[in-house]
Amino acid sequence: MDSGLSLVVQSLPFLLKGALYTTCLSIGSMLVGLALGFGVALLRLSGVPALVIPARVYVSFIRGTPLLVQLFLIYYGLPQFGIRLAPIPSALIGFTLSVGGYSSEILRGAIAAVDPGQWEAAAVVAMTRAQTLRRIILPQAARTALPPLGNSFISLVKDTSLAATIQVPELFREAQLISARTFEIFSMYLTAAALYWMLSSVLAALQTHMEKRANLYSR
Amino acid sequence: MLLWKRRHFVRDVGLLAGVALAGGGLATPARAEDLLAAIKARGTLLVGLEGTYPPFNYQDEKGELVGFEVDFANALTAQLGVKPDFRPTKWDGILAALESGRIDVVINQVTITPERQKRFDFSQPYTVSGIQIIVRKGDEAKINKPADLAGKPVGVGLGTNYEQWLRQNVPTADVRTYDDDPTKYQDLRAGRVDAVLNDRLVAADFVKKSGGPFVGAGEPFAKQLQGIALRKDATFLAALNAGIDALRASGELEKISVKWFGTDVTK
Numbered sequence: 001m002d003s004g005l006s007l008v009v010q011s012l013p014f015l016l017k018g019a020l021y022t023t024c025l026s027i028g029s030m031l032v033g034l035a036l037g038f039g040v041a042l043l044r045l046s047g048v049p050a051l052v053i054p055a056r057v058y059v060s061f062i063r064g065t066p067l068l069v070q071l072f073l074i075y076y077g078l079p080q081f082g083i084r085l086a087p088i089p090s091a092l093i094g095f096t097l098s099v100g101g102y103s104s105e106i107l108r109g110a111i112a113a114v115d116p117g118q119w120e121a122a123a124v125v126a127m128t129r130a131q132t133l134r135r136i137i138l139p140q141a142a143r144t145a146l147p148p149l150g151n152s153f154i155s156l157v158k159d160t161s162l163a164a165t166i167q168v169p170e171l172f173r174e175a176q177l178i179s180a181r182t183f184e185i186f187s188m189y190l191t192a193a194a195l196y197w198m199l200s201s202v203l204a205a206l207q208t209h210m211e212k213r214a215n216l217y218s219r
Numbered sequence: 220m221l222l223w224k225r226r227h228f229v230r231d232v233g234l235l236a237g238v239a240l241a242g243g244g245l246a247t248p249a250r251a252e253d254l255l256a257a258i259k260a261r262g263t264l265l266v267g268l269e270g271t272y273p274p275f276n277y278q279d280e281k282g283e284l285v286g287f288e289v290d291f292a293n294a295l296t297a298q299l300g301v302k303p304d305f306r307p308t309k310w311d312g313i314l315a316a317l318e319s320g321r322i323d324v325v326i327n328q329v330t331i332t333p334e335r336q337k338r339f340d341f342s343q344p345y346t347v348s349g350i351q352i353i354v355r356k357g358d359e360a361k362i363n364k365p366a367d368l369a370g371k372p373v374g375v376g377l378g379t380n381y382e383q384w385l386r387q388n389v390p391t392a393d394v395r396t397y398d399d400d401p402t403k404y405q406d407l408r409a410g411r412v413d414a415v416l417n418d419r420l421v422a423a424d425f426v427k428k429s430g431g432p433f434v435g436a437g438e439p440f441a442k443q444l445q446g447i448a449l450r451k452d453a454t455f456l457a458a459l460n461a462g463i464d465a466l467r468a469s470g471e472l473e474k475i476s477v478k479w480f481g482t483d484v485t486k
Contacts, residue, residue, distance in 0.1 A: 076402065079409035086411075167395055167406075176311060177396060180378025183338050185315045 004187035011178045011188065018174030019195045021088075025160045025170060026199070028092055030153055033099025040104035045111060055104070062101025068162050070094050075166040087167040095156060095163075102152045110145035111137055143214045150207030154200045161196075171195055255455045258323060263304040264296050267322035270307035271399055274424045274479050275328050287479040288326045291345060294471050298462035311377045311398060314339070317448060324459070325448040328418055330380040341446035342459045345472065346484050349439030350381060351422035353415045355407060356434050362414050363437030368392045374403035374412040381416040384441060400425075408432055418443075420484055 043055040062070070075090040085093070114137050122132035164173035175192035179185045258264055268276040268288060276286040284305050296303045308316050314329075316322050317339065328348075331341045354362045361367065369391045375381040377396040385394055395412050397403035404425075406412050417425070419439035426435050447459055466472040467485070476483045 076405050076409075079405075079411075084409055084411065165398060165402075167397075167411075173396075176377060179315075180311055181334075181383070183314060183318070185318070 004184050007178075007182055007184050008187050008191050011174075011182075012191075014174045014178060015171060015191060015195060018169060018171035018192075019199065021168060021170040022157065022160050022196075023199060025088075025091055025095060025163060025168070026153070026157045029095035029099050030156060032092075033096045033156075034103050034149075036096060036100030037103030038107055040100060041107035041111065044104065044108050059101045059104055062098055063105070067094065067098050067159055068165065070098065071162055071166050087163070090166055091160070091163040091168045095160065098159070099152070099156055103149060106145050106148045106152065107141070109148075110141035113144050114140045143211075146207065146211050146214055150203065150211075153207075154203050157200050157203060158196060254323070254450070254452050255458055258299070258301060258455075261301070263302050264292075264299065264324065265322040266292050266296075266303045266305050267308045267313050267316055267325040268292075268305060268327040269310055269313070269399075270305070271401075272327065272421065273428075275421070276305075276326075287346075287475060288328070290475045290478070291466075291472070292326050294466055294475065295459070295462045298465050299458060309398065310379070314378075314448065317450060320450070323449065328421075328445045329448045330443045331446050332380055332383070334383075335448070339448045340451045340453075340456045341448055342456065343463055344444035344446050344485075345463055346420065346445045346476075347486060348443050348445060348484070349419045350384060350416050350441045350443070351419040351439045352436045353404075353407070353417060353422050353426065353433050354413065354436045355410075356432055358413065359434050359436040365389055365440060368414055371414060372412040374406055374415040376400070376403070376417075380443065385416060388441075404429070404433065420480060 040055045040058060043051040044059075046052060071091065071094040074085065074094050075087065078085065111133075118136050118140075119129075119132055122136050127135070160170055161172035163170050164176060171192055175188045179188040182188070268284075270276055270278060270284055272286075274286055275288045276284060279285045284307075289305070292303045292305070306316075306322050308322065310327070313322075313325055313327060314335075317325050328346065329335070329341070330348075331344065335341070352362060352364075352368070362371070365388060368385070368389045370393070372393040372395055373385060373389075374395045374397055375385055377398055382394065382396055385392055395403075395406070397406070400417075400421075403412070403415050407415050414436070419435075422435050426433050449455055449459065463472070472485050473483045476485050
């Protein structure tokens with residue numbers, strides 16, 4: 001355990017560099033994915049079949065296939081059609097599409113959960129649908145959506161470890177590289193686990209903070 | 220999330236530290252001299268191999284495990300009076316599986332290196348090989364010796380001696396690590412790496428079977444010896460070495476080698 005501990009200290013710079021990749025991958029795909037998810041949720045709520053059907057197929061595919069398989073399709077599969085993406089763009093696209101799929105369902109559910117009477121009341125005071133959505137519906141939907149969104153973002157942080165399989169030097173890959181070289185398996189993966197735990201704890205704290213803010217005027 | 224309190228966090232961290240210490244204690248290997256007796260009593264030798272590494276060990280069309288090392292393990296266990304129980308394991312976890320006692324030996328072209336010898340015992344070598352550079356057809360004039368790898372993306376297996384050799388001998392190469400053979404050759408084909416390093420024996424077989432896109436470039440270099448890896452255990456090691464000696468003396472080892480490689484690669 002002594003050698004394990006000093007090795008952990010020695011390899012910490014590498015693991016932290018990996019954790020930086022993990023953080024950037026998570027935040028990048030979280031932000032773009034959330035925007036994508038919102039767009040897809042609106043498509044699904046539009047009621048226009050030409051928009052609803054593609055959105056449903058997209059969500060169904062993302063939720064119905066393993067993320068690892070999606071990453072392999074993008075990274076190892078697309079080159080057969082001449083689309084050769086580097087590891088990090090491949091991972092970003094994969095995770096963004098995944099976040100987009102899951103968060104669109106959360107947002108759609110949250111929007112649908114707002115009492116339809118609110119739409120009617122807004123229509124009575126001559127608000128357009130867009131105005132109603134922005135001023136009345138979204139502030140309420142945000143409160144419903146925050147906890148499940150926080151949940152899926154924490155999952156995302158952990159899922160980024162899958163990028164190790166497509167050459168991204170993120171946290172888990174760094175731990176794999178060091179443990180393969182040194183045979184310090186337990187201490188290296190334990191350190192990686194601790195770093196993942198810290199990252200998701202920061203997210204969890206952020207989520208709590210945002211939930212408090214969102215609930216400030218609710219009761 | 221409201222249940223998440225600071226004092227719980229402190230308690231959980233304490234718990235984690237406890238688990239870490241207990242893990243450290245558990246890492247002590249089981250009593251050494253019992254292993255050979257335990258294997259004989261069990262009647263099977265747990266053999267770790269990848270099962271995806273032709274022509275050493277791989278599944279044939281019928282889904283059966285075949286290859287040079289499968290034949291070798293069968294012959295060797297017959298010498299010990301037991302049967303092999305093959306446990307396909309991914310390379311990056313195979314030495315960890317050996318260390319934790321999930322398997323008794325690794326017969327999977329484990330190159331004998333000083334780092335590995337600190338951790339494990341190795342039988343006498345049963346194959347002699349070297350490192351081969353594999354490139355896309357047409358690139359062999361540009362890349363055919365170690366110095367040509369400088370500054371280029373090069374694919375190697377994660378935790379292999381090829382990774383280690385590359386990092387030590389061509390420090391300017393852009394080292395890309397892969398979990399298995401198919402993915403690194405896919406990236407070689409796609410042009411994400413310009414060369415792959417592998418065992419010369421594997422490379423010869425692979426280039427032949429791939430039928431065109433890849434070639435072995437230049438001569439193999441850095442002679443390497445492969446042995447059976449086991450947890451440190453003098454009695455068991457002596458039994459394995461005696462078994463290999465017997466296979467050499469009877470000519471059986473050479474026969475197996477000629478069957479798979481057309482030549483004797485065991486000396």
